[in-house]
Amino acid sequence: MTTTGTQAYGEAWYWDNRYSNEPGSFDWYQKYPTLAPIINLYVHHSQPILVIGAGNSVFSEGMVDDGYMDVVNIDISSVVIEAMQNKYRDHIKMDVRDMSPFESGSFGAIIDKGTLDSILCGNNSRQHATKMLEEVWRVLKDKGVYILVTYGAPLYRLRLLRDSCSWTIKLHVIEKLPSEDKSDNNPVWELTKPVPLNDDGSSVDEALGQNPDVHYIYICTKEIK
Numbered sequence: 001m002t003t004t005g006t007q008a009y010g011e012a013w014y015w016d017n018r019y020s021n022e023p024g025s026f027d028w029y030q031k032y033p034t035l036a037p038i039i040n041l042y043v044h045h046s047q048p049i050l051v052i053g054a055g056n057s058v059f060s061e062g063m064v065d066d067g068y069m070d071v072v073n074i075d076i077s078s079v080v081i082e083a084m085q086n087k088y089r090d091h092i093k094m095d096v097r098d099m100s101p102f103e104s105g106s107f108g109a110i111i112d113k114g115t116l117d118s119i120l121c122g123n124n125s126r127q128h129a130t131k132m133l134e135e136v137w138r139v140l141k142d143k144g145v146y147i148l149v150t151y152g153a154p155l156y157r158l159r160l161l162r163d164s165c166s167w168t169i170k171l172h173v174i175e176k177l178p179s180e181d182k183s184d185n186n187p188v189w190e191l192t193k194p195v196p197l198n199d200d201g202s203s204v205d206e207a208l209g210q211n212p213d214v215h216y217i218y219i220c221t222k223e224i225k
Contacts, residue, residue, distance in 0.1 A: 038192065048106065049111065050110045099138075113149040120152075129160060133165055137167075145222075173215065174191050189208060
């Protein structure tokens, strides 16, 4: 069967082709300045940090400029990794479903802007997503945080996260297109204030209304049973 459209998002060849044709830098969903308040809230500057599915984003460059000194970037595309290694030494080709080169408990924080979403677009998506989340959990330190930025509402993400591993989960939200003029910005919900989150996620609709135009930010803290 031929893989087409969004189904290809989980395939290395798709990203190799895309980065060959679109070599300029691009940040999925949000740029660092808009997410910095959340990163600063949950990630200590001294912690080793892993950015998965980094692509040709300058997100980690923003983190380094903000005082985060130990930031490692991985991506499945050899094309983008080769291009980024010409600028930075901290980019490594790796499949997030198999991060065996990293020892267990290597990172204090892992940041994901769209990687889980991409895997969920592909074939055998649930299986591959679960494998990815198990690897994320493994390479995190105890009480480390997995920061997932996604378009997926709790109805579509909570069960996957909870079934995969042992997490304590908080939820934040941010507008998909934050206003450049902060004085005129009236957010749906304050970025650094967690959204009430019950077992099935229905409390989010009560707080934000139906189908809010936001990205969801899941703060998943690793818990050892």
